[in-house]
Amino acid sequence: LTGTETEDPPAKVSRRKWQAFQHFCAFGTRFVLRSNRDAVLPTLLNQLPLGSSLISADAACKPHHAYSIVFAPESDFSATINRDGRRIAICSSQADLVNVFSHEVTNQIAKSARDRVVIHCGVVTWHGKAILLPGRSTHGKTTLVTRFLEAGATYYSDEFALLDGDGLVHPYARPLQVRMQKGSLVQTQVPVEQIRGLGGIGKDPASAAMLLACRFREGARWRPVEISRGAAALELTRHCTSANRFPQNAFHATTQAVSHLRAWRGWRGEGKDVVEWALNLLNAEV
């Protein structure tokens, strides 16, 4: 031996010698999270999205996706997040790491879920019937969901509708992700229980009775146009995050989901008029 530990050149991080790793599963997709520092793993595992569960290494025959958190050897906190060997982000603080990892895993689960078809969509139920509110980010899904909840609807999700093979909608009742400032992309978590008038948080799958493909526009009047069930199915497909990988599942689930619903499309202003209109219609049908 010619040198001491301190005299050695900095060791190159071997990605095969992980200090800690943990397998987890979400909606039929298996993941492994590993890092060359064991202290960070519990913090990241606490941030796993709804529907995730830890599994043993034996149960996971072969993970579908592998996340590696690689810390630079000499830095206090400079971590690289890799997914399946490709670098996603470099984080300079733990807060950044947790934030980026949380969003990345949520996004990946939405894209690669095998047991469920994931639609980018707000969902509430009224007397057990689901109201689907598909839309892209910043289109006002969370605002409209909040208005429905204030009117006494039951909360299912402000982000994802999880459809099974029969087209039933399963809850994804995470805290509401609210943008406090207009136009901002930064979201703040708001517990659903804080909303006055909340009708409850959904637990059982529900069949969809109404689809509102609406988007916020300042000062717009709610003058919806009814669309056919076929057009409604295409609307769901358009916002289906897992359709790229499992297009046939998406086709079956979306066509099943729309088989008993009525759908409308239109611009909306404030959400209250939409909520009042929708609930009156559902009450009349009940």
Next chain:
Amino acid sequence: LNTPCRTCLTRRISKTQTNFTMNKQATFPLRRNSSSLVEKEMAGELMIFDPSTRKSTCLNHSAALVWHNSDGQTSVSELAAIVASKTGTPEDTRVIEFALRKLDEAGLMEKVDLPANEDAGLARRQLFTKLGWAAALLIGMPLVLTVKANARPAVSV
């Protein structure tokens, strides 16, 4: 003085010849083989999924009639008669040609071979206006909607 100018005469002959050619050519459109597509009927509409292109297509009743009857042995005028009898709309080959073009754009046709004409680029409502149909008949106009399965960012950071 009664003799038309050279340009007019040329145009007239040319137009007549084109129409004559169009009438002489009988087009027998052929749809794609159903075995490679996933079909699902619901509430008078036909949903079709094409696994090879990942496209979902929605056909309304009249578009579905055109597609189902495009067997390579039924001419455009026969298709027009079938659609007219089942939907109650006026019999017009231009509507069928429009439907066939849209079906072809959606990748659902094997062979169309339609002659190029001035209706080729028209949208559904433009053709409807041109035909001068009553507003109630709009629902009978063929409608083909297509969406390609495409992942978008689900979560905004």
